[in-house]
Amino acid sequence: GMRRGLVGAQARLAGDKKSRMRAPCTALGAPSLIFLHGISTISFQTWLSQFKQLKDYALPNSSWSQGMMDLYSKFLEMCKDGTWKRIPSYNRTVDHIPGKAGSNEKEQKKTRLFLRSMDAEGVGFEYAMFFNPSEKRMVCLFQPGPYLEGPPGFAHGGSTAAIIDSTVGSCALVVAGRAMTANLSINYRSPIPLGSVVLVDSKVDQVEERKVFLSCEVRSIDGQTLHAEATGKDLAAGFHR
Ligand SMILES: CCCCC/C=C\C/C=C\C/C=C\C/C=C\CCCC(=O)SCCNC(=O)CCNC(=O)[C@H](O)C(C)(C)COP(=O)(O)OP(=O)(O)OC[C@H]1O[C@@H](n2cnc3c(N)ncnc32)[C@H](O)[C@@H]1OP(=O)(O)O
Numbered sequence: 389g390m391r392r393g394l395v396g397a398q399a400r401l402a403g404d405k406k407s408r409m410r411a412p413c414t415a416l417g418a419p420s421l422i423f424l425h426g427i428s429t430i431s432f433q434t435w436l437s438q439f440k441q442l443k444d445y446a447l448p449n450s451s452w453s454q455g456m457m458d459l460y461s462k463f464l465e466m467c468k469d470g471t472w473k474r475i476p477s478y479n480r481t482v483d484h485i486p487g488k489a490g491s492n493e494k495e496q497k498k499t500r501l502f503l504r505s506m507d508a509e510g511v512g513f514e515y516a517m518f519f520n521p522s523e524k525r526m527v528c529l530f531q532p533g534p535y536l537e538g539p540p541g542f543a544h545g546g547s548t549a550a551i552i553d554s555t556v557g558s559c560a561l562v563v564a565g566r567a568m569t570a571n572l573s574i575n576y577r578s579p580i581p582l583g584s585v586v587l588v589d590s591k592v593d594q595v596e597e598r599k600v601f602l603s604c605e606v607r608s609i610d611g612q613t614l615h616a617e618a619t620g621k622d623l624a625a626g627f628h629r
Contacts, residue, residue: 503515564595577616578613
């Protein structure tokens with residue numbers, strides 16, 4: 389069982405020099421340190437899984453159009469001087485929370501982050517987010533796939549709301565820590581063709597205690613078409629729960 393495995397692994401790692409060299413040492417420090425202190429904070433399973441590569445869905449794949457690739461490369465370029473940071477994207481919310489990545493394996497099978505819940509590439513939400521710390525701005529490059537249809541050939545209003553909610557929500561999360569969307573109001577100005585690429589551009593306008601006020605615009609890559617505009621009100625975790 390878990391306990392015996394744990395003790396066995398602990399002994400093996402702590403005792404046997406060779407395996408200590410083999411186990412991956414990272415910023416977390418040598419495994420023995422983890423076992424000295426780690427046992428009380430994270431389980432062996434979680435410790436191990438942090439080394440197991442979580443699949444980052446915000447990396448280019450063959451379903452991305454040239455437009456999506458070009459926009460991605462443009463933002464990647466702007467990450468070089470630190471102005472922008474690429475936000476990794478996993479298929480479970482907890483995997484984004486430092487220290488919780490890969491936790492409770494068996495639960496892992498049950499829940500999926502909504503926008504990462506379709507198995508095939510390109511059919512649903514293809515997106516990648518970049519954050520600009522000095523502007524408190526989160527942008528999301530979004531390419532809606534054919535399974536997000538609302539009006540024939542165009543994105544469903546709920547899929548647009550979902551990508552806006554996730555971009556605004558992630559912006560509030562990064563700026564204010566754990567946050568929930570309390571209010572999201574969207575004006576739909578021009579339908580988004582399926583397969584096109586749009587930029588969801590959100591920023592924090594104001595923070596008042598726990599309230600985070602954000603605004604967001606969804607535009608075509610050339611900036612010429614305003615598809616939607618939104619305001620969001622997120623509540624940073626109330627801590628009274
Ligand atoms: C940890 C950092 C990790 C770093 C992460 C890095 C990258 C992030 C990337 C990916 C993360 C992955 C996934 C996350 C991405 C997307 C998630 C998107 C966000 C969502 O999809 S999230 C789900 C939908 N969301 C809900 O499911 C919320 C249901 N709801 C509630 O849970 C409560 O309703 C709550 C908590 C909102 C408030 O409840 P509460 O008890 O905390 O606050 P309370 O009621 O006391 O109100 C305090 C003051 O806010 C005002 N206020 C309250 N509600 C208002 C409203 N609706 N409109 C206008 N004003 C409102 C009051 O009027 C009062 O104002 P005043 O003080 O002036 O009277």
